[in-house]
Amino acid sequence: MAQTPSRLDILSQEPYNAETVLAEHTGVITPTSAFYKRNHFPIPHLDPSTWMLTVDGEVEHSLALSYDEILSLPRRTLSATLECAGNARVSFDPPAQGEPWKYGAVSTAEWTGTPLAGVLSAAGLRDGVWEIIFEGADRGAVADRDGPIAFERSLPLERALHPDTLLVYAMNGERLSPEHGAPIRLIVPGWYGMASVKWLAHIRASSEAFRGFFQWDRYMMVDPADESRREPLAMIRVRSIFTEPVDGSSLSRGRHHLRGLAWSGSAPVERVDISTDAGESWLPAYFTSRAQPYAWRHWEYSWEPDTTGPYTLQSRATDVHGDTQPVQANWNRLGYANNAIVAVDVTVV
Amino acid sequence: MAQTPSRLDILSQEPYNAETVLAEHTGVITPTSAFYKRNHFPIPHLDPSTWMLTVDGEVEHSLALSYDEILSLPRRTLSATLECAGNARVSFDPPAQGEPWKYGAVSTAEWTGTPLAGVLSAAGLRDGVWEIIFEGADRGAVADRDGPIAFERSLPLERALHPDTLLVYAMNGERLSPEHGAPIRLIVPGWYGMASVKWLAHIRASSEAFRGFFQWDRYMMVDPADESRREPLAMIRVRSIFTEPVDGSSLSRGRHHLRGLAWSGSAPVERVDISTDAGESWLPAYFTSRAQPYAWRHWEYSWEPDTTGPYTLQSRATDVHGDTQPVQANWNRLGYANNAIVAVDVTVV
Incomplete structure (x- = not known):
């Protein structure tokens, strides 16, 4: 039982990474203050009154959507468990690279937003679009790449168009907080957490496979017997x-x-x-x-x-x-x- | 959208009665701070370490259960909308007696507890039990009755034994708060809120129909054409x-x-x-x-x-x-x- 609902098991302060103490929560919903947090870079604090979401690339009409415009779009609410792809990493023997998550990099919330498909439809996808690329407002330095980069991920077109893939503004019935991606984040239900890009700034339709750092150098299952065999992470495993x-x-x-x-x-x-x-x-x-x-x-x-x-x-x-x-x-x-x-x-x- | 998630529309301070501002919440779950509150008496503040739940009456074995004993029993989590039976009372014309609720005496939460049926089974119901009576720790004066009385309600046996009728200790993934009935409250999903007795103190098995104030003088649909025709409130109407x-x-x-x-x-x-x-x-x-x-x-x-x-x-x-x-x-x-x-x-x- 939650004596102290906001207690988290902290792995690192900068970037801030912290696990949920699963044994303390008896509900399906994880209280927002106790939801696990996985960041790559410092948390951006964006002002919803000036923030805009750009939608461009291989589209008929580039869009610049305000927060209020997104709120006025058709709405959808669903519950989804998010799990970090590195959850239980500490149990690998021999040890694997990366944050030493135990079992608490997983939580469940109710999410409310608008289906991404409606926004993509309003922009008008051109023939040949293969992936949709999502850029967050969080930036920083990473190994093996020059200069600061943004957190960017792509989704295959069919998953981007799935009616449960949402641009989310509320979590557990309350306005999304900066820690969880305010003003708008992506939620890709059923996928490991890296797909649910926080602090969304830019959506781009592309006719090519995206090769960004967090798509290609990370969140990739590399076959230990043959490192050229790589499978991108997607659905959360049972x-x-x-x-x-x-x-x-x-x-x-x-x-x-x-x-x-x-x-x-x-x-x-x-x-x-x-x-x-x-x-x-x-x-x-x-x-x-x-x-x-x-x-x-x-x-x-x-x-x-x-x-x-x-x-x-x-x-x-x-x-x-x-x-x-x-x-x-x-x-x-x-x-x-x-x-x-x-x-x-x-x-x- | 919830700019101020704890904002409630207050009807009275003593007892504390307040509506949810429904338009401010986009989720299925109502945040606990924004959940409507309907009290008959001052809110009791009970210490879970000394509180005991008595189960007696027409049972084979009277029980006195501690909070920790209830936590160790089989668990169940479900979402349920609670609505005050007097919700939308303000729209009756001519006006009706009672608190002038508009439309916000209704909210939804996720509840976790143990099925009441297991506790009744451990006590052993005797033949002829007709109703189960629930007494809260809240007390006060009411019209037409002498002295302070407790809030007491009964349930027909079949509803008390329903696997979704719960002794609840958590709400929206967090320990139940005093405002919502801590340490333990009853939740009767589907029924108007008066059935979900807060601050539970005493459960009694009875072979007779209960005639307490909140069962017989209140929460009763009285036929205006013939006041002798009375129907107790139960299921929430569509x-x-x-x-x-x-x-x-x-x-x-x-x-x-x-x-x-x-x-x-x-x-x-x-x-x-x-x-x-x-x-x-x-x-x-x-x-x-x-x-x-x-x-x-x-x-x-x-x-x-x-x-x-x-x-x-x-x-x-x-x-x-x-x-x-x-x-x-x-x-x-x-x-x-x-x-x-x-x-x-x-x-x-």
């Missing part, structure tokens, strides 16, 4: 975690409710199985919140250990596509998309 | 309202997105129809948030008026049971359950 008990804890004998969360970007989670014998046998947990297209679910498992001693607890989620979690992490140099089954060791006394 | 534009506003010519909310306690809202000609003709709005069992939905309607001049805008919701809103309010002396169609007058200039 995963489950324990929120209770925590690793290393002692439990009394008697009945316990093991608890946790499960999610998958491409499809709702259909089942979570629990092992209390280090993976020998598995039994299904039950869900304590509803299935939604893009949001995690809480699960619970009633357990009464037979004897005192050490136990290894594991959870394994499966989504409606049949995708499930691997036993071994899929090691990659940049440490992305580690959705391996987690072991929680406890002692019953 | 209703829709406009959030944009506000009554009396001037609109420019051109395209506008009319917007609002729609809800029904007994079944999800299936359609909302809009009239821009004072009820002569109706066309469907579209929904901009998902259907959920107990939560309201946002709707939107794209409108381009033909000519300048005055227009009367109306919305009419229909739920999946086919229940819809009446043209004329169903007048009753205590002013409850006014779900009549609302007219919003605007001028196109």
